[in-house]
Amino acid sequence: MKLPGLLIAFICCVNIAFAQRNDILKESTKYEWPKDEAVKKKLEYWQDQKFGMIIHWGLYAVPGIIESWSICSEDWIDRDSTIKYNDYKKWYWGLNEKFNPTKFNPEQWAKAGKDAGMKYLVFTTKHHDGFAMFDTKQSDFSIAKGPFANNPKKDVAKYVFDAFRKQNFMIGAYFSKPDWHSQYYWWDKYATADRNNNYDIRKNPWRWNMFKSYTQNQIGELMNNYGSIDILWLDGGWVRPLASVNEEVLSWGAPIPAWSQDIDMPKIAADARKAQPGLIMVDRTVHGQFENYQTPEQKIPEKQLDYPWESCMTLGGAWGFVPNDQYKPAAEVVHKLVEIVAKGGSLLLGVGPKADGTLPDDVIKKLEEIGHWTSKNGAAIYGTRITKNYHDGQNWFTQSKDGKTIYGISLLDRNLPKEISWQGSIPKKGTFITLLSNKQKVKWKLINGKVHFDFPKTEEKIALTFSFTPETN
Template identity: 35%
Template sequence: MKFQKVSLFVLLASTCLNVTAQNNVPAQKMEWFEDAKLGIFIHWGIYSVDGISESWSFFNNYINHDNYIKQLDGFTAKNYKPKEWAKLIKQAGAKYTVITTKHHDGISLWNTKADKAITTVKDAAAKQDVITPFVRAIQQEGLHTGLYYSLPDWSHPYYDVFTRARKRYELAKEPNRWNHYVAYYQKQLSELSQQYKPELIWFDGDWEHSAEEWKAKETLALLRKHNPNIIINSRLNHHGDYETPEQGIPVTRPETKFWELCYTMNDSWGYQPFDKKYKSPNMIIRTLVDCISMGGNLLLDIGPKADGSIPEEQLNILKQLGRWTNKHATAIYGTRAGIPFENYQGKSALSKDGKTLYLYVYEQKPQLQLKGLLNTALPELSVVGDAASKVTVTTADAAIQLDLTKVNFDQDVTVLALKFKDKVQWQAPQEKEVSLENVLNNKHIGTALNQIASTLHVGKNIFDHSGLTLDGMETKLPTGNLTNPAVLDWVKKHAEALYETGKGLPEGHYEGLSALSKDRQTLYLFVEGTPTGPIALKGIKNGIARIRVVGEGSMINHEIFNKLYWSSIPGIVYIQAPKERLDKNMTVIAVLLDSPLALHREKVGAIENNL
């Protein structure tokens, strides 16, 4: 599994193909998948013996094929407990799972009868079929069955590609040999369909051949013969039902209705003992929220060891994920994409009937507001999973104001449920003209600061020609007897972020409000309240020189996850905002870039090349 930057032509072509395919997908067939929201991916194979990259390690000549295959002798599965796996997956909150039946290395994990297949039953130390007991266990737990299957088989004598540097033959010169391979892989798919009755087939590796060469239409018909409602991902040369962005959380909502982000806990799909760059449970939970808010699913990967045990770091993430999903189940399963950022400055989702709006809150803060909702009656309000918390709702200036002072915030993400009598309807908010004088005179500092940040975010700077100075000293602002001194003090302290700054980041790059310096080289992130996890930035192409807290000088750390060294697609920047340095009213974080801001908003697709 890999990512590769594609040309604009290919990108547009593939997008059109996928959209066309999905327009014909029966909604009833896809309903369980769309409702599920969370699945667990399992990459398990002989590569876990030495803890090296699955298949790609020999394909890229990091290890020769003979030494790679010797790992069969260490694949024991002696501590494999499929029933415990199934219970763990269910407790994590997943509704389906996808396990590798055969990766690109060609090692089949079940007792296949296909010609010249290498299997864990006859060739590995385990001497067992590890797929059958797992499928039985997950079906007993009521989970949906998904099977990963690699179209390429770099170890099979009938397959044309061997490694990056070597091919066994040219397809045009030996078409019969290729036809033998097609028969081989289609036989394996028939076996998987008949033995396990999967509800989903997760293909990979289609980039090595065309749809015609794979005989994609025939393969699709074969699978549908066994199960007319089989769901197939888009990696059968676009003969599928849903899109599969990989590793990179989409900045904007994918164009296709059905999609799923496949995502690792660290930087590896299979077990690699030296890869300790695990994301925190909080990061994983927020990634799930990201997917939910855009109407997609998260397929979260684990990589068991060769003996069948699951690494402690992965167990901990699954358990913490389960804590959050079990508490907030009503705001996860069966939901649909939420409302635009301009209506709610955060992540949101809607219930299937469209009458309940779920707001995901990433900070501990006293208030928030909704703009542009057309429903006339006020909603019933509750904090999901916490009956003791109370939220007060009022209206002001055509906005719904929520008082959160009596909320017990979740340690990761708090969820508010707003239940309306009718379907939630909204429009672009009709923003009132905001004057600097009114902002400075506002007795409610939270409202005043949100007005400042909101106007800057959309490119309206009320401080232009106001007498504000860059350092906040010797200002000539229009103050008077009605000026709120707390607002004025905040403005002076954070003058750098207000002086000649312009429009902030487009929706999707940051979960809050922002502004950009005149030279476009410093991002200012407005942070309301106390974040319950690291602040995330997506799709920033620039390098980061330093990050600091505006107005008090503290330098703060950041980490970058999911940055593939050979890819131009940027990783996710996570910023740890120290609680003891946060402003009690609104903090501003300055992110100094190494060049004028450049954003990545292109489609994220399947990795086709792993260097």
């Protein structure tokens, strides 16, 4: 079945707005520190990285529409009312016969990430639509079984992970717990009413047990066949034990079934860590021992958080590739990165390759622009920790892990000030403040408890970073 090009464009525009708005996940309200020393060690290392790339790439790249969500039957998702729902799903599933990324270039992606100053990767091995971006033996619905099957790089995840490892990235595997293509999750016997599995698990325990095995086996493939993995990033937080559904979950506005969608996370974690010791588990929004860091989506918490977290945000308006997407200016991304790090988090920035397997030129350009700043100012970002006085006006503060150096980052806008000043974070008397990008020494003065100094000579237009020894040392 073919859908008109105008309809595809309509779906692309409308579903970006609706999907991004409805499925945004807030930061969780509870956190449980891991007890495994190997996990703690890797989590500490991850907290040094600060800036990562999340890549959404799948069937949805072919028509350039919002990832997976257009096939979900919920009232916030808009589609052309002249197209029957089942016909639309058949068209979407049929995209696997057209997905042939003959220009697949993970080395380009990894270089672009490194150029931006990114340090860790989260790659979408399978989104909610169930289309696997790795050579799974559990299903024929994968990139390795369609037109790309004869390509030597058909096992896409392997080559993505390898390319980013060569650039010294930590490696994360995104995996969707729900699988809308699987008959063990969306059973054709019934309509697919919403994002949840569409049959009563209590009445069909065999089918759900088959889904649990299917899920566990796919995650096992990723953990055992793709080299060293640092992070297992699990999405689809509605697949969870019913007992864990709380007011936070209810606030999403998503439907809640009367049965438990429990996939046995203790077994998944134990098996995964047997293959990958110290693995960081990110069972998003499901609090407890399998949510080693938390992931507020498309937002930044209002204040510092005293546990590991990252803000996952898109560079453009969508997670995956859509034509004519509007990408954030480099200055906006850097400003968000600075605020996030000063509040104790990391930024996971989302980009989407095109259907041919390459990143859009505009994405590469934006990442290069971001990298111009991180390459000169990275000491104030990577390997830092929070300070008590972390924010004053346009100024944000981080510190070295030993506490001997404070970094002050002054965000700039079009109207450059003649003077920079801030309250708190006082330098040690008699020392200079150093502009990080060019090692320029800046004289300062303290007036009524506030630091003042002239705007230094620089061509920097995004943010100025200063280092100094704090007064208390």
